[in-house]
Amino acid sequence: MAGKEIGRTGIRPEWIDYNGHLRDAYYAVILSDVTDGFMDAIGIDAAYRAVTHNTLYTLEMHLHYLLEVKETDEVRTDMRVIAHDKKRIHASFEMFVARHATPVCTAEAMLLHVHQGETVGSAPFPPEVMAKLAEWQQISDALPATEPGSRAMGLRSR
């Protein structure tokens, strides 16, 4: 069960490392790039950012590497809003390739709505964005949880 598709991308040759697979950090690059599509979808797009000087900052990101991705793969990313409040979005992601039925990566991010003025400070979402987030939340609430989810890392946990 997946969230909403937010992007598809091929794998650039320079993203492959000496292990012959997608380097760990480039899963994060893919997530970050496709999250721009989510921002457009909820109304925090380039025009909104230019007018309001409001944007999203990432507070935390957590990735589980589940399967190797090769240069010939195309990666589809699905995203959900697990939770949100007046200024934060707790999102989860699942990345898929056609070769595998299960995700190659699951991830979570905590995003904060901020105003970039003389200083940077958190700011409440406008009502239009809150309405969009409520729509995304409703989709997520109807799905079983993305697994594995974020957790404290430790050798005992495996």
Next chain:
Amino acid sequence: MAGKEIGRTGIRPEWIDYNGHLRDAYYAVILSDVTDGFMDAIGIDAAYRAVTHNTLYTLEMHLHYLLEVKETDEVRTDMRVIAHDKKRIHASFEMFVARHATPVCTAEAMLLHVHQGETVGSAPFPPEVMAKLAEWQQISDALPATEPGSRAMGLRSR
């Protein structure tokens, strides 16, 4: 209190996003790149990988974004081995820039030693690598914990 320095890097212009700061995913790119220096230091270098077909895979990565990094910054990364067993390394990272006394980012990763044969499977570290890991562990054990550490994400946690 920091771990061992494993790398320094400038910020490439293409790593800066529309928010005017280092895009979240490129903190992970920096961590991944400098971790290659750690692999060299513990003997999992290119020669070892070529001869044994053994290498490290990342199982999990967790990043806390604490302060913005600008294009003019140079990022120093310190690393520690928080824990290890016969085939896994639980590492933590702190990233610093000269402008700030406190880290701009803390992160943790779980790394697995694998053999890339016809299939990929976990493999025990050789004694020489275990000896190096014991040295890194000793340094880490003498330091207070890196904060914030990895955890289950949630809106209630802030």
